[in-house]
Amino acid sequence: MTLLDTDRALLETLRNVFPAAQHLLSEPFLVSISGLPLSEILEKLAKSDEVGEAREKFMTIYPTLAPAASRLFPGALESLNLVADLGFEPIIVSAKTSTNLDLLIEHFQLPVRHKFGGLHGVAKAHTLSQNNSILYVGDQESDVLAAHAAGIPAVRIIRNAHFHPPTQAEWVLKDMLEFARWFKVWSQNIRTE
Numbered sequence: 001m002t003l004l005d006t007d008r009a010l011l012e013t014l015r016n017v018f019p020a021a022q023h024l025l026s027e028p029f030l031v032s033i034s035g036l037p038l039s040e041i042l043e044k045l046a047k048s049d050e051v052g053e054a055r056e057k058f059m060t061i062y063p064t065l066a067p068a069a070s071r072l073f074p075g076a077l078e079s080l081n082l083v084a085d086l087g088f089e090p091i092i093v094s095a096k097t098s099t100n101l102d103l104l105i106e107h108f109q110l111p112v113r114h115k116f117g118g119l120h121g122v123a124k125a126h127t128l129s130q131n132n133s134i135l136y137v138g139d140q141e142s143d144v145l146a147a148h149a150a151g152i153p154a155v156r157i158i159r160n161a162h163f164h165p166p167t168q169a170e171w172v173l174k175d176m177l178e179f180a181r182w183f184k185v186w187s188q189n190i191r192t193e
């Protein structure tokens with residue numbers, strides 16, 4: 001949800017997995033589950049003894065729907081290219097499973113060589129540290145906490161101008177277009193420090 005809008009893919013998959021729960025699967029529900037690991041989302045919709053089966057169904061259906069139901073956020077591709085053009089190595093650290101992450105990266109031809117899936121929240125910190133990351137950009141407060149646990153600053157993308165959640169991020173930007181402009185200045189400043 002930083003580079004790709006996958007909300008529709010998630011919602012369509014959940015509607016296929018839980019056809020009797022259509023009344024629950026609305027925009028407000030989507031907002032309430034944004035950024036949660038899949039297991040926590042499924043626990044909200046399935047009985048505890050049905051979560052495993054629901055996960056299997058989800059993992060079968062999602063890859064068939066996700067590419068067509070997802071879209072690149074404006075500025076995402078340009079931002080990845082800019083980061084590389086300025087001499088940095090962009091990496092993706094995501095809560096999406098490695099399989100689904102690879103599927104989406106390939107479908108949208110995202111220019112990244114290093115990608116790590118299946119990591120949520122602070123669990124991302126180790127991977128960020130291992131890859132000598134110097135900045136983390138994410139759309140959830142859990143991304144900010146992961147960056148700080150790795151000892152690096154965070155940029156939080158908050159697209160809704162009317163929603164100002166508390167954040168510990170060093171910078172808050174409205175989208176990836178703004179990030180590209182911001183990153184040019186930031187990268188020059190860190191090189192002169």
